[in-house]
Amino acid sequence: MVLSIRVVPKASRNLVKEEKGALKVYLTKPAQDGLANEQLIDLLSKHLNIKKYRIEIIKGFKSRDKLVKING
Numbered sequence: 001m002v003l004s005i006r007v008v009p010k011a012s013r014n015l016v017k018e019e020k021g022a023l024k025v026y027l028t029k030p031a032q033d034g035l036a037n038e039q040l041i042d043l044l045s046k047h048l049n050i051k052k053y054r055i056e057i058i059k060g061f062k063s064r065d066k067l068v069k070i071n072g
Helices: 035-048
Strands: 002-008 015-019 022-026 055-059 065-070
Touching: 002 035, 015 035, 022 035, 035 055, 035 065
Parallel strands: 002 022
Antiparallel strands: 002 065, 015 022, 055 065
C-alpha cells in the first residue's frame, strides 16, 4: 500500500489528519538532518498500529509531499 502524505514540520503538536484523499501529518520536529522523517515514521507506526520497519519513505525525502510505502 502506498500513501500520499503532506508533512507540516515545526507544528505545535503531532497530529495525523485526512484531507482531500491524502494524509496531512503535523510534526513538532524541524525538517533538518532527517528529524522530521524519523518522527513521521514513528507517528505513522503509532497511528496505523504497525511496526516501524514496515514503513518506508519512497519519494520526497527532502520535500513536504511524500510517498510512503507500507510493506506487508
